[in-house]
Amino acid sequence: MKTNRRQFIKTLAAGSLAATLPFAVKGESGSHNTLTILHTNDVHSHLDPFEANHPRFPNMGGFARRASLISKIRQQKKHVLLVDAGDIFQGTPYFNFFGGKPELELMSKMGYDAATIGNHEFDNGMQHLSDQLKYADFPFICSNYNFDNTILKGKTQSWKVIEKGPFRIGIIGLGINPAGLVSPANYKGMDWLDPIKTAEETATYLRNEKNCNLIVALSHLGINSSEERPDSDRKTAAESSSIDVIIGGHTHTFMDEPELIKNKAGKNVIINQVGWGGVILGQLDITLNKGKSTFLATQHIVR
């Protein structure tokens, strides 16, 4: 727990990025009943740390640091699920020169379990995306992008069940409406399905038919609804009944802490998103609880 404490203090010291943790540290994170979800979103080809004179993230981020942080956490935790919520591509010249190959190869090396497709994955067209996907040895989960009439047919999965210890995790992927965001030529033939309806159907199927005890949505919808883009993580959470966790992206939102939203069955859905550029790694420890809930709403406990 020494590392946790050090990380915690460091987190507080990080100014505007600081996370105040309203969650009880129960000391059972390494236990068999706990799954540690590590997550990124909108890394946008930032293989290297930001430059030392960057106004917002001086000398922060970088794949090499992320990899070592992840390995360290893997040594401490029994069950780790590592996921990304899209927009892996576009944002540094690495993408212009290497087309996303190093991003996907290095994420494979870090042991990513799954990712979803963000709008910028379409930037150089579907043929390009299809060519790059072979460098990922983890699946891309897209529940509401139907690629059957495109070159990407069979190259993504609409859901996936991943087992980690006592966890049977159903993963779904929610893609943003590409209209007005992606050049229509770059997603021609793709059928965009209602994300909230698809999420509910897929999550319920995974829970009831595939016996999943944890449903994780990788979402590139964005945290909040707007007039132009009514579908969002908050809306998905509120209108669903089977999703437990939403790992978000697209809006580049630096959340101080995960948010809990009551779903239509009155249960909490956990939403988290970690800004962009790979400057933060999100960690959510999910415990399969046999007794009372260990979630304590507002206690700050530093151990």
Added chain:
Amino acid sequence: MRHHHFILLLLAFAVISCQSPGKPTLSFARQIPIDSTVASDSSISATIAPLRDSVEAIMNEVIGSSPKEIFSEKPESPLSSFVADLLKETAVEELNESGKEALPVITVINIRGLRAPLPKGVIKVKDIYALMPFENQMIILKMSGKDIKSLYQHMGESGGDGLSGGSFTFNNQSVKNPEINNKPLKEDAFYYVVTSDYLATGGDHYNIFANAVEKHESSNKIRDLIIQHIRELNAQGKQIQTPSNQRIKMQ
């Protein structure tokens, strides 16, 4: 005695219902900053190093300079006007060389596609990659004046965008005084509109471009044209000068 048994039974029932099938709860959460105190994985660093060397050799080339930081923001800005103007200039040259009919030319670019300001001082290739990371190509469309009025209407409704060669006032959600080359727009005349392939195919809801009657695809990437233009200015001993004339008046 019987009474006590009943209470025990109730208690047992309550305990069982609490233990009902493993409900997942959040037991701990943190947002971990990846800063310089996090060690680097040496094998990942070794993979990235040669990629960085090859990219940096290209990115660090100095191509020109700017007397001030140049921003891009809606409804229009020095940076969007600068980029729109240089595209228009290039397109006019291309059109002259191709021997196509001589028509007035305007350029429309999306401000959201200009991703970073140009810094004050030396400008390197990497600054242009930050400004224009996309592989967008220049496209020239032939359109009617009527469609250009709709184009202006969309630009106004979306809060303005980069424009060169034309101007209009957006008042009460409608286009007033639409002009091209300082002359009133004629709805029954034809014009050339220079833009990116992204907008030409309906990006940012520019669906009106689907009405184009002719399409001329340039092999030039917009980023390369910006780099080339700044290099040429530098060769002439000039810094980047941003246009100051207003093209879109939002009222």
